[in-house]
Amino acid sequence: MALILAQMPLLALHAQESGNGGQPVFIRDAEIENYLHSLAAPIYRAADIDPKSITILIVKSSTVNAFVAEGMNEFFYTGLLQLTDSPEQLAGVIAHETGHIAGGHLIRSEEEMKNASAEAILGTILAVAAGAASGSGGLAAGSMAGGTQIAERSFLSFDRSVEASADAAGMSFLDRAGISVRGMLEFFHKLEGQEDLPKDQQEEYVRTHPLTRDRIDAVQQHLNASPLKNAKLPDKFYVMHERMKAKLLGYLQPETAMLRYADDDPRLSARYARAIALYRTGKPDHAIKLTDGLIKQEPDNPFFYELKAQIQFDNGRVDEAIENYKKANALLPDSALLQQAYGHALLESKAPDKDGARIDLALQHLLESNRLEGREPLTWRFLASAWGRKAEITQDTRYEAMATYALAEESAAQGNDKAAGQLAERAMKGLPKGSPYWLRAQDIKLSTAPDEGGDKKGKKKGGD
Ligand SMILES: [Zn+2]
Structure with a gap:
């Protein structure tokens, strides 16, 4: 969450x-x-x-x-x-x-x-x-x-x-x-x-x-x-409803959750709420122990792996988190949020990445997240960071331009037209003319150009 x-x-x-x-x-x-x-x-x-x-x-x-x-x-x-x-x-x-x-x-x-x-x-x-x-x-x-x-x-x-x-x-x-x-x-x-x-x-x-x-x-x-x-x-809807409520309470009101779901309450939703509440109140080890119990009970539930990954990620155990995000994604591949979290974790790992394979994997999952949900600004920000890293590894300036393009998309998704237009213009300069990302950067530039009452096509020439 x-x-x-x-x-x-x-x-x-x-x-x-x-x-x-x-x-x-x-x-x-x-x-x-x-x-x-x-x-x-x-x-x-x-x-x-x-x-x-x-x-x-x-x-x-x-x-x-x-x-x-x-x-x-x-x-x-x-x-x-x-x-x-x-x-x-x-x-x-x-x-x-x-x-x-x-x-x-x-x-x-x-x-x-x-x-x-x-x-x-x-x-x-x-x-x-x-x-x-x-x-x-x-x-x-x-x-x-x-x-x-x-x-x-x-x-x-x-x-x-x-x-x-x-x-x-x-x-x-x-x-x-x-x-x-x-x-x-x-x-x-x-x-x-x-x-x-x-x-x-x-x-x-x-x-x-x-x-x-x-x-x-x-x-x-x-x-x-x-x-x-x-x-x-x-x-199944009752189960989902109960877990939603357990999760919201554990996440938003952890102290209340600890009172409402007693230590010895054996229900899965109760242990779920407690695991989340423990995580939210700075007790990651206990939280992970409870989450492991949930995973044991439902080894095919992607959201339990996601919880474990999130607890690990937030506590600096990024490489362990990566493994659990991987499992969550394998169980539920069409979730933009899970793809994004996995890609983000891969980006944050400090482990050596000699041939750049991890960055490529991060890019793969961030692009998949972006395909599933195109206007999520955070995914664009992570993509910018991944392409920036790719530029460093390959010394290929086109990746730098792609990073700039991703920042343009982020700004556009946030409704910040001015920044989006400027970034798109800068990205176009570094991308091969007519290539797919160049065309998308051009779309951003044109669609974010200040509207002066004329039609936007007329502005194509009006730049500089
Ligand atoms: Zn009404």
Whole structure:
């Protein structure tokens, strides 16, 4: 699991320019993302949405919230994930959010977004998440300046009729996906009574998705008439849900995890939570011992090798970490995050690399990660470092230019157009004209050229 400061690569907005101190933090975790995608995929398909077109983002925040932004991005706060007790409850939340997407409830806001600057919008998202992260439980008014109104109108607050229609759509998706709406009802019951609290004491989810008796009644009626009333998701989803919660607690609230999952609790999820909590509280040896027990029990589980590798990597045992990342990747080759972590570990090894074989292996896995997830800035940064090393070993300046090109991609993915354009221009000078990377550098240069109202082709000649 990795904590990533907000870069919003997929929104291609300008994180650096948001200028507030409380950047929100996103959580990237192969296992949890894997679970959320597999739970959500049948719901998206029921809504005639290609699951690949939706990006799920996990915001590190104890606030209970979930929302949709820029059309195809669903944000889930860790506070919400931790509040759900079952995969059906989480499926209810996903179905409701998907109801907003399918209902086009964001078209209006997309129009508004066109009128607002990218910075203002990002400022809004950041401030919302930062407010949540700071535990204030409300919008961080102080850091939002002009953003507040956009947040309240476009992003977060739907009126009650829109909420009811998202519920109705969500319930029909759940029906089609063969999932009971019981979980949706249970989740609403958890939040019941919040409506009567003063606004500043309400859970964010209730503020952004006003909950009413009518909504709860509608879901109850649907459930009563449903043939899926008592349907349960397959056990594997319960297992994944339990491990997600164990992992989040161990990672985010290790002290609480140690209390909740007692020493003698034999359940796998309990030992998983404790292993992570021990790692997070500076007890790597004990953590690895517990993780070894997990691996023994499930020798084909890539995420246990990943945990062991991460503990070793963070404690300077890079070469041991490499071996475990290798195993994790062999078990789950199509995870961009695992490929990236493996490539990164290979880069960080201090062991001799005479013929450069290790750098080549690092490049292979970083390129594979990049193929699986093209706009992850960190992968580009590691690629830049790997190509830089390759240039040193081979004394071939083309690798230097490729390193510069990778930095251009990193900047572009972070929305830093100016730096991206400059780096791309510099990279082009060192790459063979017309070669694949030269062409991609040219694309960056052209797409990041300052827009002066003319079409971009006209700028081809306008450089210098
Ligand atoms: Zn809603």
